[in-house]
Amino acid sequence: MTTPAHIAMFSIAAHGHVNPSLEVIRELVARGHRVTYAIPPVFAVAQTGARPVPYTSVLPGPDADPSAWGTTLLDNVEPFLDDAIQALPQLAEVYRDDEPDLVLHDIASYPARVLAHRWGVPAISLSPSLVAWDGYEEEVAEPMWAEPGRTERGRAYYARFAAWLAENGITQHPDPFVGRPARSLVLIPKALQPNADRVDERVYTFVGACQGDRATQGDWRRPAGAEKVVLVSLGSAFTKQPAFYRECVAAFGDLPGWHLVLQVGRHVDPAELGVVPENVEVRPWVPQLAVLRQADLFVTHAGAGGSQEGLATATPMIAVPQAVDQFGNAEMLRGLGVARCLTTEEATADTLRAIALALVDDPEVARKLKAIQAGMAEEGGTLRAADLIEAELPAGRA
Numbered sequence: 001m002t003t004p005a006h007i008a009m010f011s012i013a014a015h016g017h018v019n020p021s022l023e024v025i026r027e028l029v030a031r032g033h034r035v036t037y038a039i040p041p042v043f044a045v046a047q048t049g050a051r052p053v054p055y056t057s058v059l060p061g062p063d064a065d066p067s068a069w070g071t072t073l074l075d076n077v078e079p080f081l082d083d084a085i086q087a088l089p090q091l092a093e094v095y096r097d098d099e100p101d102l103v104l105h106d107i108a109s110y111p112a113r114v115l116a117h118r119w120g121v122p123a124i125s126l127s128p129s130l131v132a133w134d135g136y137e138e139e140v141a142e143p144m145w146a147e148p149g150r151t152e153r154g155r156a157y158y159a160r161f162a163a164w165l166a167e168n169g170i171t172q173h174p175d176p177f178v179g180r181p182a183r184s185l186v187l188i189p190k191a192l193q194p195n196a197d198r199v200d201e202r203v204y205t206f207v208g209a210c211q212g213d214r215a216t217q218g219d220w221r222r223p224a225g226a227e228k229v230v231l232v233s234l235g236s237a238f239t240k241q242p243a244f245y246r247e248c249v250a251a252f253g254d255l256p257g258w259h260l261v262l263q264v265g266r267h268v269d270p271a272e273l274g275v276v277p278e279n280v281e282v283r284p285w286v287p288q289l290a291v292l293r294q295a296d297l298f299v300t301h302a303g304a305g306g307s308q309e310g311l312a313t314a315t316p317m318i319a320v321p322q323a324v325d326q327f328g329n330a331e332m333l334r335g336l337g338v339a340r341c342l343t344t345e346e347a348t349a350d351t352l353r354a355i356a357l358a359l360v361d362d363p364e365v366a367r368k369l370k371a372i373q374a375g376m377a378e379e380g381g382t383l384r385a386a387d388l389i390e391a392e393l394p395a396g397r398a
Contacts, residue, residue: 005393006034008100009050009126010091010112012083013040013057015236016305017106020128020187023210024104025050027386036100038091038112055090059083063266066238066323073148074157076324081161084110088168091115102393113177114168122392125181126385129188129304129325132179133198141175183392185385188308189376192332205388208379209308211289218287220261222294226279227257228360230297233288235306238322239265241344242272248299250349251356253277261291289313296360299352302330302339311338312376314369316359320347337368 009025011018018039029035029049037045041054042061059079060068069076088111095115103123105112116123148154161174170177183203190196190206222229232248234241245264252260253276260280264270270282288306292298292313300306302319307329310317317339319330333339340355359365380387 004032004034005101006036006098007102007104007389007393008036008038008053008095008112009104010038010109010115011043011106012080012108013042013059013061014108015062016303017108017128018043018045019305020210021104021106021126022048023382024126024185024187024385024389027382028389031386031390036095036098038094038109053091053094055087055094057083058086062236064237065267066240069237069323073144074151074153078157080108080110081157081164084114085164087111088114092118102389104389107178107181110178113181114165114170117168117170122394123182124389124392125184127184127186127188127204130193130328131184131186131199131204133193133195134200135195135198136179137175141179185388187385188304189311189372189379191311191336191372191375192304192307192329194328194332206379207385207388208376208381209312210382210385211309211312218290220287220290220294223259225257226259228255228296229259229261229291229294230299230356231261231263231286231288231291231295232299233263233286233306234265234301234320234322235303236265236285238301239263240267241322242268244320244344244347246273247347247349247352249273249276249280251352253280255279255353261286261295263288297356302326302333302341304329307333308376311369311372314366314373316362316365316369318342318347318352318355318359320344336372338365338372 007028025035025037026048035050036053037050038053038055039045040057045052091111099119100121102121103112103116104126107125107127113123158174165177186204186206187210189208193199230252245262248262252258262280262282263286264282264284266284276282289309292309292315295315298310298315299318300310301322303326317333319333319339319341321327321330330341334341
């Protein structure tokens with residue numbers, strides 16, 4: 001006789017890390033599992049049916065000014081280690097009398113890996129972005145770390161990380177600890193993965209987009225008379241770009257038959273955009289997937305979530321990357337033949353308008369998008385992810 005499993009999910013306070021997992025969690029709950037979700041309280045995950053396990057985080061929150069993340073590689077990575085070290089005792093205490101049968105974790109949730117090791121239970125990474133391939137360290141990681149790794153600050157970072165792992169009985173070097181999980185489900189379509197033919201599929205399984213209907217995020221209706229709809233969004237973190245938004249208003253605000261949905265985030269006052277035509281709606285946040293299902297063009301920062309949503313809805317894209325993996329995602333989209341890439345400085349009104357008019361009427365772009373969309377549907381999404389997670393449960397748990 002089997003008994004329902006306790007599955008514990010761990011993530012961080014970032015939309016791009018939380019959203020991809022929500023439908024998988026909802027499906028596991030629907031299958032009768034007891035799921036807890038460790039997350040800073042700013043995120044409401046109870047809607048999935050999981051029991052939230054709130055913990056205090058010292059990471060910049062989802063509404064933080066982008067400058068809070070600094071400008072260098074060490075600026076970017078040190079906060080995750082700081083957060084992990086202070087979060088581990090909190091999480092260990094709350095789970096002390098309720099150890100799970102299996103751990104699911106976001107790629108940035110280092111305490112989850114440590115706790116799974118302590119408990120002796122399986123751990124599965126749910127990756128919301130690209131994963132390492134054979135040769136990744138030599139081709140990407142080592143060149144990227146060559147200079148900061150030689151600095152006193154860089155050496156101190158690695159020494160502190162290694163000491164923390166050793167204190168918890170883990171002898172693995174920090175790099176593979178972070179980047180080489182024993183088992184991972186990749187929540188992006190394989191089409192977005194660089195060097196996909198060199199990814200070890202004994203470890204990594206691409207299940208593609210796990211999007212669901214997102215009804216809880218609200219709806220959006222295409223305005224009457226809107227022949228073309230363009231959504232502009234730089235995601236939730238790197239949105240402090242008023243000059244770029246003004247170029248978008250200038251590009252699409254006077255195009256006959258076009259309607260512009262402009263998401264500006266929480267750090268831009270709409271007054272900074274000047275006079276906004278009637279065919280432009282300016283919002284701090286939009287239900288992105290609902291808009292994309294009716295849009296003709298997506299101007300995106302090329303985050304992993306937005307990129308796959310553009311592909312899943314077969315929407316042509318203009319990629320304007322802002323940070324981290326977005327530059328690589330933008331190049332992948334360009335290589336697929338479904339997007340054009342611009343730097344923020346290149347994204348002038350005239351350039352945006354010219355590219356937009358060419359993209360939305362290009363039958364070859366439409367054909368490629370439909371082919372990718374069909375391929376994504378075959379990857380299995382939420383149901384396949386849940387099946388694979390159940391397959392890792394210890395015997396007697398189902």
